[in-house]
Each structure stands twice: as C-alpha cells, then as structure tokens.
Amino acid sequence: MSHFAFPPPIHPPGADDLRAEVRQFLAEELASRPASQRIKSWSGYDADFSRKLGQRGWIGMTWPKEYGGRERSALERYIVLEELLAAGAPVAAHWIADRQSGPLLLKEGTEEQKRHLLPRIAAGECFFCIGMSEPDSGSDLAAVRTRAVRTQDGWRVNGTKLWTTYAHKSHYMILYCRTSGVDDRHGGTSQFLVDLTLPGITIRPIADLSGERHFNEVVFEDAPLPASALLGTEGNGWNQVMGELAYERSGPERFLSTFVLLVELIRALGTDPSDQALAVLGRLCSHLAVLRRLSRSVAGLLQEGANPALQAALVKDLGAVVEQEIPELARQLVATEPMLGSDDIFQAVQGYAILNAPAFSLRGGTREILRGIIARGLGLR
Amino acid sequence: MSETSEIVRDMSARLFADLATPARLYKAEAGVWDQPAWDRVQMMGLPLALVPEEAGGVGLEAADAAGLVASAATTALPVPLAETMLANRLLADAGLPLAEGPATLAPARPGDRFTLERRGAGWHLHGGAERVPWASIAGDIVIVAEAEGQVLAARVARSDVTPLPGRNLALEPRDRLEVDLELPGDAVAPLPAGITICHPLALGAAFRTAALAGAAARVLDMTVAYANERSQFGRPIGKFQAVQQSLALMAGQVAATKGAADLAAGYLDAYSQPGGADPLPVAIGKARAGEAAGMIAAIAHQVHGAIGFTHEHALHFLTKRLWSWRDEFGNDAHWQRLIGRRMAAAGPKGLWPLLTTL
Ligand SMILES: Cc1cc2nc3c(=O)[nH]c(=O)nc-3n(C[C@H](O)[C@H](O)[C@H](O)COP(=O)(O)OP(=O)(O)OC[C@H]3O[C@@H](n4cnc5c(N)ncnc54)[C@H](O)[C@@H]3O)c2cc1C
Numbered sequence: 001m002s003h004f005a006f007p008p009p010i011h012p013p014g015a016d017d018l019r020a021e022v023r024q025f026l027a028e029e030l031a032s033r034p035a036s037q038r039i040k041s042w043s044g045y046d047a048d049f050s051r052k053l054g055q056r057g058w059i060g061m062t063w064p065k066e067y068g069g070r071e072r073s074a075l076e077r078y079i080v081l082e083e084l085l086a087a088g089a090p091v092a093a094h095w096i097a098d099r100q101s102g103p104l105l106l107k108e109g110t111e112e113q114k115r116h117l118l119p120r121i122a123a124g125e126c127f128f129c130i131g132m133s134e135p136d137s138g139s140d141l142a143a144v145r146t147r148a149v150r151t152q153d154g155w156r157v158n159g160t161k162l163w164t165t166y167a168h169k170s171h172y173m174i175l176y177c178r179t180s181g182v183d184d185r186h187g188g189t190s191q192f193l194v195d196l197t198l199p200g201i202t203i204r205p206i207a208d209l210s211g212e213r214h215f216n217e218v219v220f221e222d223a224p225l226p227a228s229a230l231l232g233t234e235g236n237g238w239n240q241v242m243g244e245l246a247y248e249r250s251g252p253e254r255f256l257s258t259f260v261l262l263v264e265l266i267r268a269l270g271t272d273p274s275d276q277a278l279a280v281l282g283r284l285c286s287h288l289a290v291l292r293r294l295s296r297s298v299a300g301l302l303q304e305g306a307n308p309a310l311q312a313a314l315v316k317d318l319g320a321v322v323e324q325e326i327p328e329l330a331r332q333l334v335a336t337e338p339m340l341g342s343d344d345i346f347q348a349v350q351g352y353a354i355l356n357a358p359a360f361s362l363r364g365g366t367r368e369i370l371r372g373i374i375a376r377g378l379g380l381r
Numbered sequence: 382m383s384e385t386s387e388i389v390r391d392m393s394a395r396l397f398a399d400l401a402t403p404a405r406l407y408k409a410e411a412g413v414w415d416q417p418a419w420d421r422v423q424m425m426g427l428p429l430a431l432v433p434e435e436a437g438g439v440g441l442e443a444a445d446a447a448g449l450v451a452s453a454a455t456t457a458l459p460v461p462l463a464e465t466m467l468a469n470r471l472l473a474d475a476g477l478p479l480a481e482g483p484a485t486l487a488p489a490r491p492g493d494r495f496t497l498e499r500r501g502a503g504w505h506l507h508g509g510a511e512r513v514p515w516a517s518i519a520g521d522i523v524i525v526a527e528a529e530g531q532v533l534a535a536r537v538a539r540s541d542v543t544p545l546p547g548r549n550l551a552l553e554p555r556d557r558l559e560v561d562l563e564l565p566g567d568a569v570a571p572l573p574a575g576i577t578i579c580h581p582l583a584l585g586a587a588f589r590t591a592a593l594a595g596a597a598a599r600v601l602d603m604t605v606a607y608a609n610e611r612s613q614f615g616r617p618i619g620k621f622q623a624v625q626q627s628l629a630l631m632a633g634q635v636a637a638t639k640g641a642a643d644l645a646a647g648y649l650d651a652y653s654q655p656g657g658a659d660p661l662p663v664a665i666g667k668a669r670a671g672e673a674a675g676m677i678a679a680i681a682h683q684v685h686g687a688i689g690f691t692h693e694h695a696l697h698f699l700t701k702r703l704w705s706w707r708d709e710f711g712n713d714a715h716w717q718r719l720i721g722r723r724m725a726a727a728g729p730k731g732l733w734p735l736l737t738t739l
Contacts, residue, residue, distance in 0.1 A: 004632075006639055008444065019737065086733040259733075267729040278721030283713070285720045286669040289739050290640040297640075311636070318633045371629035372622070378605050378632060380619040 004310050004377065009296035012075045022083040025056065030087055036341070036348035038088020039260040042253045043214055043356070045169060046090035047127070053084075053091075054124025059098045062303075063106060068119030074303035078296060082252040088260045092166060092214075097121045100247045101128035101174050104191075108232030108240055113193060117172070129170040131161040131177075131194070131218065132241065139369045142185045142238065146177040146220060148192060155192070155225040157200070160217060165363075167216040168203045170196060176241055179234055189237030192229045200224060210340055210355040242309070248364050250298040250312035255291040255319030257360055258326040261353045262288075265326075268334045268346050277333050284329065287322045291315065310377035317370045320361040327353040386445040393427060394452050401456035406698050409459035410552040414518050419460045419483055428465040429479065431649065436473040443649030447642060450588045451595030457698040459553060461485055461515035463588040468523040471581070474653070475534035475570040482520035486581045487513045487558055491715050494578075495560065497528040497535060497569065504528075504564045506535050509557070514585075514709070516544035516556035524560070525581045531571045532578055535564055549705035551698070575658045583652075583660040585710035586667040587645040593670040593706050594642035596699045597635045597677050603696060604628065604681045611686070624684060631680040634673035641666040641673070644739060661723060662739055668716040671707035678703045 029049065030038065037044065053059055061077040063069025084091050102121050105114055120126035137143040146159025159177060167173060173194040180188035196203065200223030205213035232240050262284060269277050295315050301308040330350055331338075338351035361367040375381055400418045409415055422428070430446045432438020441449070450463045461483050468484035488494065488510040495508030506524065516522055522542065524535045537560070544556035572580065605628060608619030618624050645666025651657030678700040682689050689696040707713065727735040 004636065006636065006643075008643055082737075086736075263729045263732055266724055266727075266732055269725065271725055271728070273721065273725050275718060278725065279714050279717040280721070281724045282664070282668060282717030282720030282722075283672065285724055285736070286641075286665045286672070286717065287637075289644065289665045289736055290637050290669045292736065293640040293644055293739070294636060314633050314636045317629070318637060368626065371626045374629035374632050375619075375625035378601075378628060380605065380608060380625050380628060 004314065006294050006297040006311060007300060009293065009300050010075055012073050012079075015076065015079055018076055019079050019083060022058070022080055023087075026083060026087040026089060030089060033088070033090075035088070035260055035264055035345050036352065037090070039258070039349045039352045040090065041085060041088060041257045041260065042091050042095050044088070044090030045092040045166060045214070047093045047169075049090050050094040050124040050127070052124070053094065054122060057122075059094050059124050060102050060118065060122030063102065063118060063122065067106070067114055068122035074299045075296065078252065078299045082256065082292070085252050085256040086259055093127050093169065094121070094124050095253075096130055096165070096170075097126065097128035099251065100130070100244045101172070103247055104174065104231070104240065104244055105193075107243070108191070109193075110228070112228065113231070117193075126172070127166070127170040129164050129167045129173045131164055131167075131173040131175040133161065133163045135160055135162050139366055141176070141241065142189070144177055144189065146175070148175075148177050148179050148190065148225065151224070154227040155229065157192070157194075157220040157223040157225060160219050162217050163206075163215045164203075164218050165215045167196065167218050168205050168213075172196060173218065174231065176237055179237070186238040187235055189241075190234050191231040191237045191240050192225055193231045194223075194225060194229060198223055198225070208359075210352075243307075245365070246302065246307060246309050246312045249316040249370075250295055250302070250308065252292065252295055254316045254364075255288060255295065255322055257323045258353045258357070259288075261326050261330060261349050264346050264349045265330045265334065273333075280329050280333060284322065284326060287318075291319055291322065295319075310374060313365070313370045313373040313377070316364065317367060317374065320367060323360045324357045327357055386441055389425075389427075389430070389439070389441065390445065390448060390452065393425060393449055396421060396425060397453050397456040397458050401458045403695060406457060406459060406695075412552070415459060418458065422458075422460055422462060423482070427462060428484075429469055431466045431470040432473045432479065437479065438469065438473060443646045444643065446649070447588065447591035447646035450591040451598075451642060454592035454595030454702065455599035457551070457596070457702055461518060463592060464514050464519070464585075467581075467584045467588060468519075468521065470584070470649075471523045471525065471534045471572070472536060474572050477534060477536045477568070477570050480519075480521040480523075483515060483518050484521040484523065485513060485515045485519040486523045486525070486585065487516070488525070488581060489513050489585055489710055491579075491582060491711050495524050495526040495535075497526040497533055499528070500563060502566045504535065504566065504569045506537070506560055506562045506564055506569075509559045511557050512547060512549075512555040512709070513544065513558050515554050516542075516558055517546050517554050522558070523581075525572070525578065527578050532576050532580065533569050533571050535569045537562065537564070537568070549709070551701035551705050553702075553705070555709075573653050575655060576652060577658055577660075579660055580652070580658065582710055583648055583658075583663045586660075586716070587648050587663045589706045589710050590638075590645040590663070590666040590670045591642045593674050593703060594635075594638040596702050596706070597638040597670075597673065600677055600681045600696070600699050600703070601628075601631055601635045603699075604631065604684050607689075608684055618684070627680050627684060631677055634676050638670040638673050638677075641670040645670075661720065661735075664716040664719045665739065667711060668713045668720065671713040671716070674703040674707040
C-alpha cells in the first residue's frame, strides 16, 4: 500500500448516456462484422471506420476545442475506448494518434504543429505510427542508432526503424533518434514529426507468423526533414518518450485483446456449463473486472496530471497474463482444433488468439522490462 | 474521504500498530483472548463504524470501514473487528439493539442454513453452522435465516448456544454452532427488502477481501524491505533480477487485491439500495483476492528464505492469515462458480454489459 495508490475511479456525469450512444453506434456499424474479424481487436484497420468515429467526436475527445477536440474527461474517453474494444471495432488506423501522438503533440508541439495536425487527427483523417524500435534496439531503447544531423534548412536522417505498426498506412511517424554523440545515451536523443511521403524513406511490410502484414521496416536514407519537424526540445527525446509510455501502457487495450474470444467461449459453452467451466469463466471475469477497475483508476490519475508509470506497468503486466490465458483456458473447455480463417467461428477466433498471443507481452514493453520498472518502483534498484 | 474518516483512519492505524506486538500475537496463538486489546478498539468506537449515525454508530462509508479492516489486517491484530462491525450493521439494519462487546455473524459458509419458525409470541431457531469466526469469544451472535418469505436477523446470546471451539491456520477461533433455541419475539426482526439469504456470506466475504488486501500489502512491504536488507554474494538479494521479477509479480497480485477489495466494498454501500444486494462485486473481489493470496504468500516465503519459515519471524502471522482468509466466507471456487453462472446467464451479448455495471 505504501508503494502505489489506485484511487477509486470516478463515474463521470453523463457516462451512461455516452455509453448507450456508443453501443448503439457500434451495434449498427459492426452488425455485419463477424467475430473472426472482431478478434483482431485494436489491430483491425479500417480508415473509413476511423473517419466515422472522428465525425462523432470520439477521437481526441479530451483535447481543447480549438484543436478539434471536445474537452471531454479522460474517463469519458475511457468509456468510448472500452466499448470499441469490447465490440471488436477496427480501431488501428487512428489508435496510436489518439492514444499517444496527439497527446504528445499537445504537450510538446509548436503552435503550428498543433494547428496543422490535431484537428485532422480528431477528424479521423490523419494516422500516426511509433518509430522507436530498431534492429539493435528493442528493450534497450536508449541504444537507438538512427540519427538526425542538422543541415542548412533542417535535418537529414539515416537509419532503420523496425516493427513499426501500420507505417505503410500512416501519414506520420513520431521518430525517436539520436541528435548528438552516443556517449550521452539519454541526453543525445530527440523526437521528430516525420511526414512519411518525404523522399529517402522506404517502408517494407513484414509478415508476422500468421502471414499478416501490419508491422514494417522503415529505412531512412538521407531523408530530409524540415526544421519544423523537430518535436519538443532537441536533446529531450528520452524524457518525452518516457512520458508517452504511461499513456501507452495502462489503457483497456492492455487486457481486452482477446475479449472477443471470451464472448465466443460463452456462446460455445451455452446456458448450462459444467461446474468446472463455470469456475474458469468466473475466474477470468474476476481478473478482467479487477483490471478494469485498476485501469480506470490510472485514467483518473492521468487526468489529474499525476505520473502513474508504476501503476501503468502493473496494469499492463497483469493484463497481458490474462489476455494470454484466455485462449489457453478456452482450449481446456471446448474441444476444437484452432484454424485461422475457418468457417467455424470458434475455430477461427481461437486460431487468431493463439497466433497473436505472444505479442501481448512483447509490444509496448516486454514482460521482463515491465517487471524491472515495477521493481524499480518498489525501491529495489 | 471526509475529515472524520481520515482522523479515524490515522488514529486507528496507530492503535493497531501499538496493540499488535509480537508478544500479544504469540499469546493469541496460544489461545488467550486479548480482552485489553479489544477494550482499546471498542473505546475508539470502531465496532460501530458501519452503523449509521442515526442508529448510534459512526456512519463511515463502506470503503472507509473496509479500509479499517484492511488496516487492522496489516498488523494481524487478533480481535473480531470485521465480524463485530458486520454484526452491528445487521442489528442496526434490523432495528435490534447493538452488541455491547465482541460479536459475530452466521452462517459463514455457503452450505450452512438456519431455520426460524414462529412459536407463540416468540421464535424457534434451529440449525447449525461450521467455522463461525470468533463465536466462542463473541457476546452476541447475529444469525440470519429465512422465514415467511423474509430474511430475518436473530440476536442470540453466546451463553445460550455454547459454540464448539475450532481454529484456522492462524489459530483464530473458528467455531461450530449447533442451535435449537426458543427466542423472544423482540430478538428477531426482518432485514431490509431485497436482501437475500446469502447476505451474511457476502458481507463476510467483502470484509475478508479487505483483510486479504491489507495483509497482502504488508507482506509486500516486509518482503521488499527484507530483499534490500539481506545480502548474499556481496550484495542485497533485491539486486538480483530473478528476485526482482518475483517481487514485481507479487506487486501485481497485491495491486489486484486492492482493486478486488474496493470492488467488494461497493456491496456494503449498495445493498440497502433497490437492486443493490447483488453479490457479484463481492464474488469478483473475493475470488480475485483469494487467488492472489496464495501467490503472494509463496513469493514472500521464497524471498525470505529459511528465516521466514521460523515461528520466531513475524512473517507467518500474515501468511497464515492469507492462507486461512482466502477460504473463509466462500472460497475462490464458490465465488467463481457464482460469477460463471451470471456470465452464462448473461450470454455472449450480455457479458460486456454485465462487466460494465461494476
Ligand atoms: C506486434 C508488435 C508490434 C510492435 N509495434 C511496434 C511499433 O509500432 N513501434 C515500435 O517502435 N516498436 C514496435 N514493436 C516492438 C516492441 O516494442 C519490441 O518488440 C519490444 O520493445 C522488445 O524488443 P525486441 O523485440 O527487440 O526484444 P529484445 O529487447 O531483444 O528482448 C528479447 C527478450 O529478452 C528480454 N530482455 C531484454 N532485455 C532484458 C533485460 N534487461 N532484462 C531481462 N530481460 C530482458 C526481453 O524481455 C525479451 O524476452 C512491436 C512489437 C510487436 C511484437
């Protein structure tokens, strides 16, 4: 108790109406989207759907109105997010921009950058990707080698980013790279706003183990960036990136990735499951309900301007365990052989969940790295 | 949290820490009832924490009262604070006179039942319950039973029922009740509408969840402190990554017990509202905290090494409570099945709406 607080989440006024409105919208929009698609969760990409959300005012909800936002609270935004995820809506196109690039721009961007980009993000028309990882820099993010060098009228970038989710379908990348010598591991880095249509940038999709192409290798070869591409302060990249991670780690996408499978499991078990199946279902529900409570609590802390990095790491670590357990437990209860793309919905959903589960404890910070952060928060390092 | 609640919280935390000395904990393990400790707790008014002010109580909010239970649990204080708070709340809800000393509630296990029948101007109370906490110490026992389509509370003097003593792993009294008793008419009264027969179990489980969270948090603190103190291979064991990963795992489980306790405490505020006596939040809380308790105790002992396995080291006061409390007022499986039935009834379409009511 002395190490971390999870204050009770607030029930924002008008929450029930908002939730009902989102549910109604999703029931209509997703009526013909089968579970085998909905299981893609926040990896499902549909630019048209993102635009519709933008029109509804459900992207950039918490941002100031002058930048296209709606000035709603973080907890109202949370309601929209969790409804989208629970329904298996295809949110990948705008997810990163809404979750972290937009808030980063709001905090660190110049007036011009904010005016130029935030309203388009909020409209669901401008998509972002995260350029952090590299071939030799995964968990050890400070080891990035991609480098931006000053030129007369801006910067020139060389290097390779890897695993960049939906770079091939994004308008911008937030690039994290070196801007001075390697001796200063943290201090010598900066962030840039990179227009992905600029010359010198090659994006190559990489097939994941199921053959799907969502992440990419992004190669920079003398890519010229205008001076206005610098995001925030030169040399402050490390601190800016660390600030981003609390947004990245505590949201409902960190425990709902396989929720659609749980729904299909309940369908498969019918109205009178065995005692053993009931206990398994109940156990999973107890985990999800508690995680949801903790995660909403972190949303409240973020809204108050606190830095709940430790709590966010705890939520993500616990969440990944449950997301990965759902397919493992489902197979104990329903005898089926999983198969991606099968006509049998349960087979297809289970197949997708199994093939994607390994990523849940890698993306956004591996399990081991998160536990290291937690250990530091406990005062052990 | 109101200012009064904060004062109560801080003063009682100091009191619990003062009272729960190792010497007193060993004495309690040996079976000696710590009346002086109880007197101090009672003097502060804590047994009336959950009783509304209009009924002569302190009228704390449920979350704050659960916080007191958690706080007492961090010290393993061997008195029936949670049980007496709940017994008094039941008495107040039924409009019966409050207990004067330590009290408890029954039944405390899912299968146990009592029957009440009218006999003339009074009642006949009949039935049995196993492992009723602190029954042999309590002055009064509040027994909940169904009769005539209502859920009723009966106020029974312990001296009329002679509990058969038993203990849990932490050597706290868990006693058997065999009751076959005539009660005067004014010793029995109905509980508010909407309350079901599983109410005492839900109340007890809500506070056991709080207690698990309190004990869990303290075990984490002790274990982190030990990992920073104890050196092997020339450095504190907490510097080894394997130990850090275990402690991080434990911290996650402790965070879960906290979320679980907050959810479960919601029942105590809600049950008197229309439709509020739904035990689902308690089921979720108790099942989740119960599951976490085992992992927390195991990691704590692993990190403490042999010294933590001794009777002399204080760790066992807490880990034995974790191992006991998780099985009291319904074990994980009991509550998991209840949740599972609700999920199956909600069906694929109703699952998410069910989760968002919490
Ligand atoms: C589906 C998916 C999408 C992704 N999308 C993006 C994206 O959009 N943008 C982006 O920048 N990145 C993205 N990533 C990359 C992701 O952030 C990295 O995979 C992650 O940071 C780990 O880096 P790595 O894969 O190089 O593994 P490594 O860092 O090489 O780690 C390999 C193993 O060693 C362990 N390990 C490493 N260091 C330590 C240590 N100090 N102590 C203990 N164990 C350690 C790790 O925990 C892991 O188990 C994505 C990854 C996946 C799987």
